Amino acid sequence: MKITIAGANSFIGKRMVAIAKNQPDIELTLVVRSGSRIGKVDGAKIVECRMEDYENLGRQAGCGDVFIDLPWLGSRGADRQNPEMQKFNYECNMAAMRSMVDTGYKVLVSAGSQAEYGQCHGFISEATSLNANTEYGKYKAQIFFETTELAKKAGIRFVEPRYFSLYGPGDYEKTLIMSCIDKMKRNADVNLNECTQLWDYLYVDDAVEGVFSLCRNEKASGAYNFATGHYRQLREYVLDIKEATGSQSNVQFGVVEYKGLYIDLQPVVDRLKKDANWEYKTNFIDGIKKTADLMKL
Secondary structure, eight states: OEEEEETTTSHHHHHHHHHHTTOTTOEEEEEEOTTOOOOOOTTOEEEEOOGGGGGGHHHHHOOOSEEEEOOOSOOSGGGGGOHHHHHHHHHHHHHHHHHHHHHTOSEEEOOEEGGGTOSOOSEEOTTSOOOOOSHHHHHHHHHHHHHHHHHHHHTOEEEEEEESEEEOTTOOTTSHHHHHHHHHHTTOOEEOOOOOSEEOEEEHHHHHHHHHHHHHOTTOOEEEEESOSOOEEHHHHHHHHHHHHTOOOOEESSSSOOOSOOOOOEEOOHHHHHHTTOOOOOOHHHHHHHHHHTSOO
């Protein structure tokens, strides 16, 4: 199976490369931004390409079976509501999808997001209406709709892993998990809001295994929620981080005002389990230990 990964230097991309190296049936082509550094990957073809040039990506990458498209600017913070930046992402990634179809790829894989659903309450399945309330989520959903039609016309498969809350080594340093690990390893005070929202965190390596399994299943197509299927209040995760790190930090809930939208995430992952023959393997405390071990003090 020849897989081309665009965004091979990203959080998810790096874990895909690490896991794919140990799967002998996978041959890799890795796409990175021009000037980016990527460590040596035995047997992999390295392609440097700016997002602005993704209309030519197929020609540069060459023929393959599976195209996994990961790059996206402004996926955090205020940039999520930046219409120009999010439109740029949409245009570049759709150009990449069209280019790879023209090159003969048989499977297209995007990087979807729970942001496509918008503000939800109750269980969220793939049948839940997409009602994004950020520019980021709106353009992610647009990628999903347009690539679905593109793949249908070409007679090939399209798979969208719709990630909820991934974590693991190399994640963005300002997420709740990464900032808590950092403070707790230093035994610093951890002051938070009430943290009563329901959330579902999935270790990134388990997600990668699920993506590869869907790529191998010739009947798998469409959107798939990626989570464990076992949601809990955020404060429970925070206390687990304290246990996993053996921290002496003083953790206080309710001392910081929460200014964002109150969103509960209760994803249903039955479709992923069935079509990928998949179950998550890494419990949260073990995942935190692995993540913390690879973080610098």
